[in-house]
Amino acid sequence: xxxxxxxxxxxxxxxxxxxxxxxxxxxxxxxxxxxxxxxxxxxxxxxxxxxxxxxxxxxxxxxxxxxxxxxxxxxxxxxxxxxxxxxxxxxxxxxxxxxxxxxxxxxxxxxxxxxxxxxxxxxxxxxxxxxxxxxxxxxxxxxxxxxxxxxxxxxxxxxxxxxxxxxxxxxxxxxxxxxxxxxxxxxxxxxxxxxxxxxxxxxxxxxxxxxxxxxxxxxxxxxxxxxxxxxxxxxxxxxxxxxxxxxxxxxxxxxxxxxxxxxxxxxxxxxxxxxxxxxxxxxxxxxxxxxxxxxxxxxxxxxxxxxxxxxxxxxxxxxxxxxxxxxxxxxxxxxxxxxxxxxxxxxxxxxxxxxxxxxxxxxxxxxxxxxxxxxxxxxxxxxxxxxxxxxxxxxxxxxxxxxxxxxxxxxxxxxxxxxxxxxxxxxxxxxxxxxxxxxxxxxxxxxxxxxxxxxxxxxxxxxxxxxxxxxxxxxxxxxxxxxxxxxxxxxxxxxxxxxxxxxx
Numbered sequence: 483x484x485x486x487x488x489x490x491x492x493x494x495x496x497x498x499x500x501x502x503x504x505x506x507x508x509x510x511x512x513x514x515x516x517x518x519x520x521x522x523x524x525x526x527x528x529x530x531x532x533x534x535x536x537x538x539x540x541x542x543x544x545x546x547x548x549x550x551x552x553x554x555x556x557x558x559x560x561x562x563x564x565x566x567x568x569x570x571x572x573x574x575x576x577x578x579x580x581x582x583x584x585x586x587x588x589x590x591x592x593x594x595x596x597x598x599x600x601x602x603x604x605x606x607x608x609x610x611x612x613x614x615x616x617x618x619x620x621x622x623x624x625x626x627x628x629x630x631x632x633x634x635x636x637x638x639x640x641x642x643x644x645x646x647x648x649x650x651x652x653x654x655x656x657x658x659x660x661x662x663x664x665x666x667x668x669x670x671x672x673x674x675x676x677x678x679x680x681x682x683x684x685x686x687x688x689x690x691x692x693x694x695x696x697x698x699x700x701x702x703x704x705x706x707x708x709x710x711x712x713x714x715x716x717x718x719x720x721x722x723x724x725x726x727x728x729x730x731x732x733x734x735x736x737x738x739x740x741x742x743x744x745x746x747x748x749x750x751x752x753x754x755x756x757x758x759x760x761x762x763x764x765x766x767x768x769x770x771x772x773x774x775x776x777x778x779x780x781x782x783x784x785x786x787x788x789x790x791x792x793x794x795x796x797x798x799x800x801x802x803x804x805x806x807x808x809x810x811x812x813x814x815x816x817x818x819x820x821x822x823x824x825x826x827x828x829x830x831x832x833x834x835x836x837x838x839x840x841x842x843x844x845x846x847x848x849x850x851x852x853x854x855x856x857x858x859x860x861x862x863x864x865x866x867x868x869x870x871x872x873x874x875x876x877x878x879x880x881x882x883x884x885x886x887x888x889x890x891x892x893x894x895x896x897x898x899x900x901x902x903x904x905x906x907x908x909x910x911x912x913x914x915x916x917x918x919x920x921x922x923x924x925x926x927x928x929x930x931x932x933x934x935x936x937x938x939x940x941x942x943x944x945x946x947x948x949x950x951x952x953x954x955x956x957x958x959x960x961x962x963x964x965x966x967x968x969x970x971x972x973x974x975x976x977x978x979x980x981x982x983x984x985x986x
Contacts, residue, residue, distance in 0.1 A: 483517075483520075483533070483534060483542040483905055484532070484533045484534070484535065484539035484540060484541055484542060485525070485530050485531065485532060485533075485540055485542050485545055485546075486530070486531045486533070486538055486539030486540070486928060487528075487529050487530040487531040488530070488552040488582060488584065488690065489529065489538075489584060489585055490502070490552075490554070490582040490583055490584060491583045491585050491591055491810070492554055494583070494689075494692070494693060495583055495592055495675065496558075496560070496580070496583065496664075496666075496689070497558060498557075498689065499682070499685055499686060499689055499941045500678070500682045500685060501639065501934050502561065502677075502678055502682060503560065503561055503670070503673075503674075503682070503686070504558040504559060504560050504580075505558060505602065505603045505604075506556050506557070506558045506672060507557065507558070507559065507562070507579070507602060507603075508548070508551070508557060508579075509547075509548025509549075509551075509557060509579055509596055510597035510599065510600030510610065511546075511548070511549050512547050512548070512549060512640075512641075512643035512644060512645055512655070513643065513644040513645045514545030514547070514643070514644025514645075514870075515543045515544065515549060515612065515641045515643060515644060515657070515660075515724045516543055516641060516642045516644065517542060517543050517546060517623055517639060517640075517642075517657070517789045518614070518640045518641065518642050518940065518946065519617065519618065519637070519639060519775075519946070519953075520542070520546075520638070520639045521621075521625070521637060521638050521639065521950070524636055524637075524638055524661065525638060525963055526587075527583065527586055527587055527588075528584055528586045528587070528592060528594075528638070528661070529582075529585070529586055529587045530812065531699070532961060533546045534976070536934065539932050540552060544638045544887075544917065545658070545830040546638070546641050546659050547599075547641045547643065547657050547659065548579070548596050548599045548600075551581075551817075554580075554606065554925050555582060557579040557581055557596070557599075558579065558580050559574060559575035559578060559579050559580070559582055559602040559603065559850070559864070560574060560670070561573075561574040561575075561576075561578065561602060561670075561673055562574055562575075562669040562670040562672070562673045562738055563668055563669045563670075563676055563734050563737075563738065564667070564668070564669035564670040564672060564737045564738025564739070565669075565672070565736060565737040565738075565785075565788055566736045566738070566770070567671065567767075567768075567772055570672070570676075571792075572673065572676070572677070573604060573669060573673075573738055574602065574603070574604025574851070575602055575604055576601075576602060576604050576605040576606060576608045576610060577597060577599065577600070577601075577602070577608060577610040577612060578595050578596060578597045578598075578604065578610075579595065579599050579600075579602065579655055579898075580593060580594070580595050580596075580661075580665070581594045581595060581596055581597045581659065582594045582630045588822060589622055590663070592661075592662065592663065593661065593662045593663070593665050593979070594638065594659055594660070594661055595660045595661075595665060596657060596658070596659060597612060597617065597657065597658040597659075597660055598610075598611050598612030598617060598655065598656055598657040598658060599657055609647065609648075611643075611645075611647045611655050611659065611856075612647065612655065612657065613643045613647050613649060613653040613654070613655065613656060613941070614640070614642055614643075614654040614655060614902065614940075614941045615656070615658030615937045615938070615940075615941040616655065616656070616750075616883055617656035617657065617658040618640055618656065618937050618940055618941065618949065619933065619937055620637060620658055620660070620749040620952075621637035621640050621658065622752075622928055622933055622936075622937075622949070622952060622953060622956070623749045623752055623928060624635060624636055624637050624660075624746070624749055624934075625953060625956065626754075626927070626928040626936075626956040626959075627725050627730065627746055627960065629957045629959055630724075630728055630924055630927075630956075630959055631724075631830055632721070632724045632728070632730070632746065632790070632890070633717075633721055633724075633743075633744055633745045633746060634745055634746035634747075635660050635661060635662040635741075635745055635746065635747050636660070636661045636662075637658060637659070637660060637661070638659040638660070638661050640656055640658050640660070641656065641657045642655070643654060643655035643656060643657060647712040649676075649934065652807070652916075653911075653941065654888050654941055654942075656941075661861070662741070662743070662744040662747065663694070663745055664690075664693060664694065664742065664912065665739075665741075665747075666686075666693075666694075666740065666743070667737070667738050667739070667740055667741060667747075668737040668740040668785055668786075668788055668789045668792070668929065669738035669740070669743065670686065670738075670742075670881075671683070671686060671687075671789055671792035671793065671841045672737060672788060672789075672791075672792045674686050674794075675791070675792035675795075677877075680796075682853050683792070683793075683795065684796055686798060687706065687707060687710060687793070688706070690710070690742055690925065691706055691709075691710050691845050692740060694713070694743055695709070695710060695713045697825050698710060698713065700793065705797060705807075706796070707796035707797045707810060708797055708807060708808075709947065710826050711789060711793060711808070711811060711812075712792055712794070712811060714742055714744070714786070714789060715786050715811070715815060717743070717744025718740070718744060718782050718785075718786060719782070719815065719818060719819050719822060720822070721745070721746065722778050722779050722782045722819070723819065723823055723826050724736065725746075725778060725824045726775070726778065726779070726823060726826070726920065727830065727858060727925070728731070728754065728855075728860075728924060728927065729754050729755035729775070729859040729864065730752070730753075730754055730755070731752060731753055731754075731755055731763065731764045731773070731774070731775045731778070731888035732750040732752050732773065732778065732802060733750055733751040733753070733763070733764040733765040733768070733773055734748065734750050734751060734765055734768075735773045735778065735781045735782070735785065735864060737785050737788045737933055739783045739791075740782075740789075745746070749764070751764045751765040751766065752764055752803070753933075754859075754860070754927040754928060754929065754930065755775060756858055756859065756860075756929065756930070756972040757857065757858060757859070757972065758849070758852040758853055758856065758857055758859040759775075759853060759855040759856065759861070760774070760775055760776035760849075760853065761774050761775070761776060762774060762775045763775075764930075768861075777924045779816075779819050779823075780816070782815075782819075783812070783815045783816060783819075786811060786815065786860055788857055790808040790811070790812055790847045794808065794863075816827075821838070824839075824841075824842060824845065825837040825838050826922070827845045828841055828845070828917065829846070829919075829921070830849065830922045830923055831845070831863070831866060831901065831916075831919070832866075832867075832870065832905050832912075832914075832915030832916060832918045833904065833905065833915065834836075834908055834909075834910065834914075835918075841904070844897075844900070844901060844904070847897055848897060848901075851888075851891065851893050851894055851897065852888075855887070855888040855891060855894075856885075856888070857885060857888040858881075858885055858888075858972045859926050860923070860924065860970070861877055861881050861882075861884075861885050861886070861970060861972070863922075863923040863960055863972070864872060864876045864877040864905060864923060864925060865877050865882065865885065865917065866883075866890055866901070866919070867916065867919045867923065868914060869898060869902065870905060870916050870919070872960070873917050876925065876962060877970065878967040878970050879967075880967040880970070880971060881967060881971055883968035884971055884972060895983055907960075911940045917971050920960065921960070924956070924959035924960055925959060925960060925961065925962055925963075925970070926951060926955050926956060926959045926963075926966070926969040926970065927956070927959065927969075929957050929969065929971075929972070929973070930973075931973040932948075932952060932968070933952065935948060936949040936951075936952050937949070941972060952969075955969050
């Protein structure tokens with residue numbers, strides 16, 4: 483396969499910023515690249531043309547591994563900083579390079595970035611490479627979120643490098659091509675604030691505003707820094723609420739993993755929660771539960787505070803006034819999030835979100851018994867939907883049997899009777915309740931034990947069948963597919979030790 487259609491944008495390039503924000507360099511060549519996964523629909527949406535004719539483009543494996551570059555392209559690594567588990571560190575793309583800033587078929591600008599392409603000036607002691615299994619995991623998780631309607635970076639391809647990488651044990655190397663609205667992070671602003679002149683910070687702000695929020699530049703009297711922070715806050719609030727809706731735990735919400743564009747970025751130790759427990763974490767190093775499921779909203783608020791601190795000189799020259807303005811902007815976040823969350827939870831159980839204040843106790847009582855009986859987060863809402871929609875058994879019989887101990891509790895049955903009576907009394911009726919639940923609750927999620935099994939087969943046995951089947955299912959998660967019961971079943975062994983419940 484050959485690829486053409488590259489149109490790397492020069493007018494709005496990140497490289498128009500001062501050169502302290504990036505470093506030009508080429509990817510390190512790999513021995514024997516081969517494509518493991520390729521996202522053809524995404525490629526076509528990006529305006530890339532695929533052909534079997536050798537005269538019609540660059541060999542796909544050579545291009546998507548970085549061995550060959552389109553004519554005139556100059557890849558670069560970005561510099562940034564970040565608070566990692568609360569501690570400030572100077573960072574940068576240690577194993578990533580921007581291949582292109584591509585204008586897609588809708589006229590939107592997208593970043594195409596290599597991940598695992600070799601050492602950069604920001605690699606520190608790292609080798610700049612990535613394990614194939616990790617890159618395949620990012621492909622699955624990012625596409626899973628995308629098809630759940632949640633903003634996320636996406637994956638164009640994963641290549642096997644034909645070379646080993648050395649972690650605890652030797653593993654096959656891999657290179658991902660990631661697609662994002664941009665790779666500008668909160669940490670990018672922290673980097674500018676910490677070590678660059680104010681003019682560079684202002685240049686970054688103007689570039690990011692023009693690229694993502696151009697409407698705020700149309701008002702002459704508006705404080706651009708404050709307007710920019712408001713836009714970022716609104717997107718972060720919406721994103722975190724969406725994570726909570728589907729039980730997604732990011733795992734490492736450092737400020738360098740917080741996208742200004744409001745997209746989920748950097749899929750490391752992330753997963754979808756099985757048994758409902760607000761303290762669930764998915765990172766072996768998060769021993770205190772800083773990034774637990776329940777802590778994602780307050781951490782988002784904390785991260786926004788870091789962005790506010792970086793923008794402070796551009797808000798007001800008087801530091802005291804700047805602090806007051808930023809505090810006034812950020813302080814409503816917790817209450818605004820709580821309101822958005824309650825509306826979201828109302829939709830998940832079919833109730834009218836505009837009447838969320840009436841249903842707060844019902845939501846809290848539901849979550850309490852789910853926690854106490856370790857009910858599966860996804861399957862519980864499917865079970866409730868089936869109690870309204872008698873003609874359609876949304877939850878498979880096998881999954882229902884697995885959850886029987888939870889759903890047979892007296893407290894659950896009493897709650898369901900009260901909830902059904904509430905849905906029947908709504909002005910828009912039960913049919914609207916079912917529609918809300920169908921649009922809010924996926925039938926399938928990328929369950930971690932299935933993801934791990936598929937990655938093991940793909941990376942160790944070169945067998946991608948399970949991975950491709952998983953991708954086919956999660957690319958249409960709201961449709962019931964008979965015969966695929968396994969995707970609704972929680973793991974029998976509690977996620978094989980991967981899930982951790984913290985006590986903090």
